[in-house]
Amino acid sequence: MSPSETAPPPVEVRLRDLTPPADSVEVVARVVALERREVTRRSDGSRRPLLSGLLSDGTASVRFTWWDPPREGVERGTVLRAVGAEVRAFRGRPELTFGWRTRIAPASEAELPRLTGEELPVRKLRALSANEEGFRVEVRVVRVTARTVSVGEERRVVHEGLLADRSGALAFSSWSDFGLADGETVRVLGGYVGTFRGQPRLVLDERASVTRIPAGDLPPPAEILRAAPQAIASIEDDGGGPSVTAEGIVVGLLPPSGLVYRCPTCRRSVTGGICRVHGQVDGQADLRARIVLDDGTGALTVNAGRAETEALWGVSLAEARARLRELPDPSVLEEQLLETLLGRRLRVRGAGRKDDFGITLDPETIEPVDIDLDAAANELSARLGTGAR
Amino acid sequence: MTLREPAWRVTARELESSLEEERGTGDRATGYVLSPFGARMNRVILAGELTPAEPVGRDDPPTFWRARLMDPTGAVAVTAGAFQPRAMAQLRAARERRLAIVVGKVHLFRGRDGVAYVSVRAEGIRSVAEADERALLADVVRQTLDRLDLIERLEHQPPEADDALRTPGVPGAWIRAGREALHRYPSVDRAAFRRELVAAVRRVAGATGPISAAAEEASGVRVTRAPPPAAPSAPPTAAERAEEAVFLTLLDEVADVSIDGYADLKEVLSRLESQGVVGTRAESVLNRLEEEGAVEEPIVGKLRRA
Numbered sequence: 001m002s003p004s005e006t007a008p009p010p011v012e013v014r015l016r017d018l019t020p021p022a023d024s025v026e027v028v029a030r031v032v033a034l035e036r037r038e039v040t041r042r043s044d045g046s047r048r049p050l051l052s053g054l055l056s057d058g059t060a061s062v063r064f065t066w067w068d069p070p071r072e073g074v075e076r077g078t079v080l081r082a083v084g085a086e087v088r089a090f091r092g093r094p095e096l097t098f099g100w101r102t103r104i105a106p107a108s109e110a111e112l113p114r115l116t117g118e119e120l121p122v123r124k125l126r127a128l129s130a131n132e133e134g135f136r137v138e139v140r141v142v143r144v145t146a147r148t149v150s151v152g153e154e155r156r157v158v159h160e161g162l163l164a165d166r167s168g169a170l171a172f173s174s175w176s177d178f179g180l181a182d183g184e185t186v187r188v189l190g191g192y193v194g195t196f197r198g199q200p201r202l203v204l205d206e207r208a209s210v211t212r213i214p215a216g217d218l219p220p221p222a223e224i225l226r227a228a229p230q231a232i233a234s235i236e237d238d239g240g241g242p243s244v245t246a247e248g249i250v251v252g253l254l255p256p257s258g259l260v261y262r263c264p265t266c267r268r269s270v271t272g273g274i275c276r277v278h279g280q281v282d283g284q285a286d287l288r289a290r291i292v293l294d295d296g297t298g299a300l301t302v303n304a305g306r307a308e309t310e311a312l313w314g315v316s317l318a319e320a321r322a323r324l325r326e327l328p329d330p331s332v333l334e335e336q337l338l339e340t341l342l343g344r345r346l347r348v349r350g351a352g353r354k355d356d357f358g359i360t361l362d363p364e365t366i367e368p369v370d371i372d373l374d375a376a377a378n379e380l381s382a383r384l385g386t387g388a389r
Numbered sequence: 390m391t392l393r394e395p396a397w398r399v400t401a402r403e404l405e406s407s408l409e410e411e412r413g414t415g416d417r418a419t420g421y422v423l424s425p426f427g428a429r430m431n432r433v434i435l436a437g438e439l440t441p442a443e444p445v446g447r448d449d450p451p452t453f454w455r456a457r458l459m460d461p462t463g464a465v466a467v468t469a470g471a472f473q474p475r476a477m478a479q480l481r482a483a484r485e486r487r488l489a490i491v492v493g494k495v496h497l498f499r500g501r502d503g504v505a506y507v508s509v510r511a512e513g514i515r516s517v518a519e520a521d522e523r524a525l526l527a528d529v530v531r532q533t534l535d536r537l538d539l540i541e542r543l544e545h546q547p548p549e550a551d552d553a554l555r556t557p558g559v560p561g562a563w564i565r566a567g568r569e570a571l572h573r574y575p576s577v578d579r580a581a582f583r584r585e586l587v588a589a590v591r592r593v594a595g596a597t598g599p600i601s602a603a604a605e606e607a608s609g610v611r612v613t614r615a616p617p618p619a620a621p622s623a624p625p626t627a628a629e630r631a632e633e634a635v636f637l638t639l640l641d642e643v644a645d646v647s648i649d650g651y652a653d654l655k656e657v658l659s660r661l662e663s664q665g666v667v668g669t670r671a672e673s674v675l676n677r678l679e680e681e682g683a684v685e686e687p688i689v690g691k692l693r694r695a
Contacts, residue, residue: 233560236392249525251396251434251492252513292393294434296532297560299393335475343490343515345524358392371524377594380530384587 014113016059016134018096020089027085027096028111029055029062030207031078036069055080055096058115058190058207059134064096066104073106081107120189126167130200133192137202139163139170140218141184142225142243146177162242163188163202164224166217171196171242171351174204185215199240199353229347232298232359240352240359247347247369248295257289258334259320287317289337293346300359302348308366312344313337345369394419395562396434396492398525398532402462402585403428404435408505409573410497422495422507425574426582427536429566430495433509435460436517436525439467439489442480454480458491458509460526461588466508467491476511488522490515501689527593530586537583540567625677632666632674633683639664640684640692651691 012026034053041048051069054061064085066074074080082104086097098104115134123135144161159174161182173196174180190208193200204210229247238244256269261283263275270283289304289312310316315323320333327333350363407424421429437460444451445468453470454477469476476493493511500506517525539559543551551564625633639660643652654675661671675692678684685695 231558231560232395233562234558237555237561249396249434249490249528251432294396296395296398296434296528297563298395338475338513339515342492342513343517343521343525345521371520371527373520373523373527373593373595376524376527376531377590380527380534380590380593381587383531383534384583384590 014059015055015057015062018060018062018087018094020087020094022087024084024101025087025096026081026083027055027057028079028081028107028113029057030112031074031076031080032056032061034074034076056133056192057113059113059120061131061133061192062094062096063090064098066098068100069098079107079109079112081105081111115190124167125163125165125170125202128170128193128200128202130193130195133190135191136187136189137163137165137191138187138213138216138218139165139185140215140221140224141180141182141186142169142221143182144180162224164219164221164243166219169224169241169243170200170202172202172204174208176204176206176208178204178208178210180210183221185213185218187211187213197353198355199242199351201242225349227349229295232293232295232300234297235300235352235359236298236354239354240361242351243349244352244361245347245349246293246295246300246361247345248293248299250291250341250344250346251294251299252292253334253338253341254290254292254301255334257291258287258337259317259324259330260286260288262286285317285321287313287320289313289341291341291346293348298358300352300361301357302346302350302361302363302366304363304366308363309337312346312366313340345371391419394431396432397428397430398529399424399428399430399433399435400462400529400533400586400589401435401437401458401460401465402582403533404433404465404495404507404509405463406577406582407495407497407507408499410499411569422497423566423569423573425570425577426533426579427540427563427567427570429562429569432492432512433495434490434492434525435465435509435529436490436522437461437464437488438486439483439491439514439516440486441483442469444481451481453477455508456480456483458489460529461592462585466506467493467511467514468496468508469511469514473511476514479514480511483516487516488519490517490521490525501686523593523595526589530589530593533586534583536563536567537579539563540570540579543567544571629674629677632670633678635664635666636661636671636674636678637683637694640694644693649691651688651693654686654690654692657692 015027015029032054034051037050038047039050049068051066051074053064055064082098082102084102086099087094088097120134120136123137125137125139142162142164144159146157146159148155148157159177159180161172163170163172188208188210191202191204194203195201224243227245229245232246232248235244235246261270262268263270263278263281264284265278268275268277270281273280273283275281287306287309289309291302291304292299293302306317323333324330347367347369348361348363349365350361352359352361403424403426407422409423411421411423413419419431421431423429435458437458440457442454442456445453445455453468455466455468457464458467469480491509491511492513493509496508496510498506554564555561639657640652643656644650647653658671666674682695684692686692
C-alpha cells in the first residue's frame with residue numbers, strides 16, 4: 001500500500017495557516033535562509049545530506065528541513081513548490097519537513113500567494129515583536145536617511161530611519177528605495193521584523209510595498225522628536241527603544257572616555273596600537289564620553305561621540321591632543337572631562353538598547369537643561385499646600 | 390543582571406531619619422539603607438553647603454576625610470577615603486564652605502546601643518553655582534513629595550493592586566521601597582517630615598541666609614538618632630525571667646574572679662551558651678537587663694551590676 005493511495009490530496013496552504021501536526025500539505029514559498037549539513041546515521045555510520053533554513057511566503061516565516069536535497073539549484077531567493085510536506089511543532093512553532101514522499105519543484109514568483117492589503121492584519125508598531133511578518137502597518141515616516149554599506153563584497157544603499165504610530169516608534173531599514181521622505185504617512189505591506197543590536201526593527205526589501213495614505217491620526221514627527229522625557233526606570237522596563245528621551249544629572253563617566261584611538265579601517269578602539277581585527281595599526285585620535293546620566297529612578301549610559309563630547313566639554317580634539325603633549329597621561333584628560341560634566345543637567349534623545357549593564361543610549365541630541373527656579377518653587381509650594389513663599 | 394543603582398534624591402533630614410538597612414547576601418552584594426519616607430538607597434545625590442573637611446584617623450598623611458553637607462532640612466556627614474581618590478582630593482582641597490553637589494553611597498553604622506549614624510561615602514563632589522544647587526534641591530523636594538504621596542496611596546491599598554500603579558510610570562523600585570518603609574517604620578510622623586520640606590522650598594525660591602539651622606553646629610558633630618520607641622512589649626515570661634536570673638548569676642561569677650571587677654561580656658556569653666541560651670536570645674536578655682537598669686556596660690565589652 002503506497003502512501004499516495006491513502007493520503008488525501010494535498011491542499012495548498014499559506015505558511016501563516018500551517019497547523020501542526022499535518023502529514024501532507026502543499027506550500028509555495030521563497031527560501032530566505034539556508035544551510036547544508038550532513039547527519040551521521042547511528043545505525044551504519046553513513047552520512048545523510050540535509051538542507052535546512054527558513055521559508056517565507058509573505059504571511060509568515062517557517063523553518064524547514066529537507067532530507068536528501070538536490071546538490072544544486074536551491075539558493076537563497078529560490079521559490080519552491082513543495083507537495084506532500086510534513087508539519088511538526090517545535091518549541092510551539094510549526095516547522096516543515098521534506099522527506100522522500102515530498103515532491104519539490106521550482107516555482108515562479110507569480111505562484112507566491114498574492115498579498116493584498118486587505119488580507120493582512122493591521123498591526124500597531126508597539127505590538128510587533130522580532131521575526132514577525134505578514135502584517136500591514138500605517139505609519140508616519142519620522143525621518144529617513146540613506147547610507148551606503150558593504151554587504152560582503154557588494155556596496156548597497158540602505159534607507160534607515162524611524163517610523164511611528166500612536167502606539168510608539170520603531171526603527172526601520174529599507175533595502176529597496178521606496179522614495180520615502182521625512183514626514184510622509186504610508187501603509188507598508190510585506191515587511192518583517194528583524195533585530196539589530198537586540199532591538200526590533202522593521203525591514204523592508206523588494207517584496208515589501210509602500211503606498212501613501214492620508215495622515216489621519218498619525219502623530220506628527222515633532223511629537224516623536226520633541227517627546228517629553230521619560231523616567232529612566234520606565235525606559236529600563238521597556239528595554240530601550242528607537243527614540244527615547246531622558247533627562248537627568250551626570251553622575252559619572254565610564255571608561256573609555258576622553259581621548260581614544262581608533263582603527264583607521266573599522267573604527268574599533270585600539271589598545272597598545274593593536275586593533276582586535278586588523279592587528280598593528282596606526283590609531284587615529286578621537287574623542288568620546290560614556291556619560292552616566294541619572295534621574296533618580298534609574299541610570300543609563302550615553303555614548304557621546306566626538307562632536308557631542310567637544311560641545312559638552314568645550315575642548316576640541318586638537319586642544320585635547322595639545323594638552324596631552326604637556327601632561328602625558330590620558331587619565332588626566334578623563335578627569336578634566338569629568339570635572340566639567342559632573343552634576344550637569346542634560347536632556348538626551350536617541351536609540352536606547354538594553355544589555356546586562358542596563359540601558360545604553362546612542363544620542364541624536366544632547367541638550368543642557370536650565371531649570372526655571374521660580375516655577376519650580378511655585379509648583380512645589382503648591383504641592384506642599386503651604387505658604388512656603 | 391545588576392543594574393547600576395540610581396542616585397536617590399534625598400534631603401539631609403531624610404538621611405538623618407534613616408535607621409534601617411537591608412544587607413545583601415553573598416559576594417559583592419548590594420546593601421541598602423531604608424528611609425521612613427520611601428527611599429531604599431544604595432546611592433544618593435544631594436545638594437547643599439559643604440564644610441571644609443577634617444582628617445579622620447591617625448594615618449599620616451591622612452587617608453580618610455570627613456566633611457558635613459548642610460541643606461535647609463539638616464546635615465549629614467560626607468566622607469571620602471583612599472578608595473575614592475577623586476572625591477578625597479575634592480574634600481581636602483577646600484578651605485572654605487561652598488555650595489556643592491555630592492553623589493555617593495550611603496552608609497549606616499549602628500552602635501551597640503542601637504543609635505544609627507548615617508554618612509555618605511562620596512564618589513563625586515562638585516562645587517556649583519547657587520542656581521545649580523537650588524535646581525537639584527528642587528529635584529530632591531519633588532521626588533521626596535512623589536515618594537510621600539506614593540506611600541500615602543500604598544497605605545490605603547492592598548499589595549495586590551501595586552502592579553496597577555506601575556502603569557502610570559511609578560518605578561517598581563519605589564513601590565517596593567514604599568512598602569518597606571510602611572513595614573519598618575509603622576509609627577513615623579510623615580506629615581511632620583513633609584512640613585520640614587517647606588524650608589527647602591524657600592531655598593529653591595531663593596531665600597538667602599544660613600542654609601540650615603544645623604549650619605551653626607560645630608562641624609564634626611554627628612547627628613545621631615535612636616530608633617523609634619518600640620511598641621510596649623509584653624511583660625517577660627517566666628522562662629525569660631529564668632534566663633535573666635541565669636545571666637545575672639553568671640555575671641556575678643565572672644566579675645568575682647576578674648581583676649578589674651567587671652565581667653567580660655564574651656566570657657558571660659560563652660558561659661550562657663553552655664547553659665543553652667544562644668545568640669540573639671542572649672542578646673535580648675542583655676538588652677532587657679540593660680533597659681531595666683539591672684546591668685550596665687560602662688566600657689564596651691565590660692559589664693557590671695548597676
